[in-house]
Amino acid sequence: MITLLKNGRLYDPAHHKDGVPQDIYIRNGRIIDKPDATEKISHVYDLAGKVVMAGAIDMHSHIGGGKVNIARMLLPEFRTYTEPEAHICTPHCKHHATPTTTETGFRYIEMGYTAAFEPAMLPINARQTHLEMGDTPLIDKGCYAMLGNDDYFLRLLHQKADQKTINDYVAWTLHATQAIGIKVVNPGGISAFKFNQRKLDLDENNAHYQVSARDILKALSRAVHELGIAKPLHVHCNNLGTAGNFETTLNTMGASDGLPMHLTHIQFHSYGTEGDKKFSSAAAQIAEALNKHKHITADVGQILFGQTVTASGDTMQQYLNSKLAHPKKSVLMDIECEAGCGVVPFKYKDQNYVNALQWAIGLEIFLSVEDPWRIFLTTDHPNGAPFVSYPHLIRLLMDKTFRNEMFDKLNLDAQAMSNLKSLEREYTLYEIATMTRAAAAKLIGLNDRGHLGVGAAADITVYTDQPDREAMFSNPDFVFKDGELVVKDGKVIKVTWGATHTAKPAFDRSVERSLRDYFDKYQTIQLDNLKISDDEIADNGNGRIINQTID
């Protein structure tokens, strides 16, 4: 059974192919070399003139786990229609902020995305996260486990444990929770808030443990690096959303002593204090620093206007943001001596000065960071906007006229504070393919995804080249998942189930001894029950694990 996709124009940055006409052969879900003339080709798709890319990969999207489900529970009004039968779905519908697991899989694959990564899985909540992902069809998935506010780790740092002990604990966590990366949220801050500390900067100490955010970043970035997993430490910086926080962000770039770090939803961390309203864009400084520091990558966390809900592990900052909740309610939680969460509904308005400027700041960063291999397209779904708005965001990046028309509608004071219109850049298809495919796969360490080379999984998206990039990226002609045609003309025609990508570096298992003592003494479950077995993920026959660690 060989499928041939012929005459398509390939945008495959991993192989430096920028619109090169080339045929693709698929067998058993993989891209293969051109077979012998004797071999039978069972399906042929003529893609003359079509744009062919690997399936897109969302490297940061809250698609599973406790806080997403809390958002669903908190906001029945997002899913209540006065006339359900007459409901015409648009990307602006509120229900996209709290999609069901089925909708998550469907909407992603219908946009040509074949994988999405949950960036904030609490180890203690890993089982629920994987259960939700197990009910998410079509796409591949994976998780970054949250560390750095858990009392076990903070005790290790406080006791000045050696790096090896920390490395083993980090590796143990990756294995136990079936994660592919490690995230830290407001390093030390979530814990500090439980001790009634209301603010934590990079060089400020968590008062109880007497360790700073910098200490935490240093230890964790080194652990991730020394374990040899691909995904750099995923960092949600201190002081999210606070005017003037760009300095914290700039300083954070230096906290890992040159080791790789990824700064996530950096838009929310790029605010200055200039102007009458003491809130300004620091996108230029942030972009300049990103251009300079090659060990740092970032995703943007673009906001788009409309109703959404913010779901974050950052209890400290979400407690402050809860005053701005719309509708006026929020759920905050301290969780299991590990972390916390804050779920705050939010409405971004283009006539609101701060929101309008947030929109501009995100785009300024996109357009000012030079290397598309180090900046990633995200809305921090659903925090900046639901992921269904990606085609709109892609158009904003690729179409200067459209972007400037949108800009002209913003709050006038915000317009006066942004240099967006002076940025002439328009992203190319090759750059879009880089940031949403090749670079994302490289960053996370998905060896067989994000490219169209021989041996790659046949996750392939085919678009019609249209001047309206929003229309183009909303509606792929075909999406193949592991070689199977699952989307035609932007609609799912077959439901399949994707894999869970993990990283399992080698480590010294004796780390479990002291961890077990800690659990027996202070936690409220047995250590062994935290671990997610392979069988649990394969449970209903729909799931499977891909270990991306190369031994």
Place this chain on the structure above:
Amino acid sequence: MSITIKTLSATCPACGLLCDDIRIEGATAHNACAKGITFFSQTFANLQPQIAGKPETQEEAIHRAAEILKKSQRPVLAGLSTDIHGMRALTPLANKLKADLQHMNHASLQRNMQAMQSAGWFITTLSEVKNRADVIVCIGTDVVSHNPRFFERFVWVKDAMFTDPNTRKIVYLGGEKPDTTHGRKGAWILPFKAADLPDTLAALNALLLNKPLKADSIAGIAMADLQKLAETLKQAKYAVLAWAAKDLDFPHASLAVQQITSIVGTLNQTTRAAGLPLGGSDGDYSINNVHAWQTGKVLPDLQDAKPDAQIWVNSYNADAPPSFCHTPTIVLGNANTSWSSHADVFIPVATPGLDCSGTMMRVDSSISLPLKQVRESGLPTLADVVRKLEALLP
């Protein structure tokens, strides 16, 4: 009952605390409370399905169930006393039948969900309680009637990271004859009817906000005592306000939950505090969570439903009567269902955590744990039966 393995560790789903330190040795469940012992030692009265009280083959029983459902215009899937996997198996059936859903704890679940959906809340989980709480207020509940090992496992512990467990202050605020012995000698008991909680909690919040109140007492509690409670809470480093929605069984009880949320909000302006909404189990939080991720919404509360057929799922609850009377009833559930002969169709199924493995969410809604099979009963799983039933439906 035949135990096939000599000793094994197990997780107890009986009350929702999910104690996972249980050791099953022969017929003995070590570390288990009375509820756990009852759970692990239950025998099975019925292994064979029944149609109108008469033993039948599984195939016949499923056929009869399908016939009932084919005739139904407005079926309901009720009870829903099962685990996460049970619920995942029921969803396709519910979709096929366009059936409404209702959990047997719908009333208490609704009290919490209504309060949360109207004002949100700030809550905590059991490990935080264990390591941090210096003041625990049990509001309208003694907790132990529902969760017998609460104090043993999370309060009077040997080691806690951030507080001295022995100096914790326990307060019982209202409730119907709470068993206050577990709060130990120093516990502070402020007795009044649960129905007076909304007023009392509103007064407490006013005092916390330094708003003067004219009354000398509220619900029989002297204002001076409430003032003292307000001071205790303000002085606490981490106060936990616990309630069990099942015990708030009076009209407009969600107002009491909202008042607790307000008090926590007031306290968090200056110190740290959190609520602890304890679930009623029978898998209620598990089912609600699965339903939320599969449909985007919490379980509904069918106040005026008039179904013409019901599937009653009662894996953990042999005695709870079905929600809807005078309706053709198909029972998929506990082998000891006491009224099984009254059902139109009764198919005993495996209980997760006893007859088969499973997964359940704890009473604090943030932890899910695996449940193990601890005996060989030969009962089919709920998923097995549901799949066969579904296959017979158009």
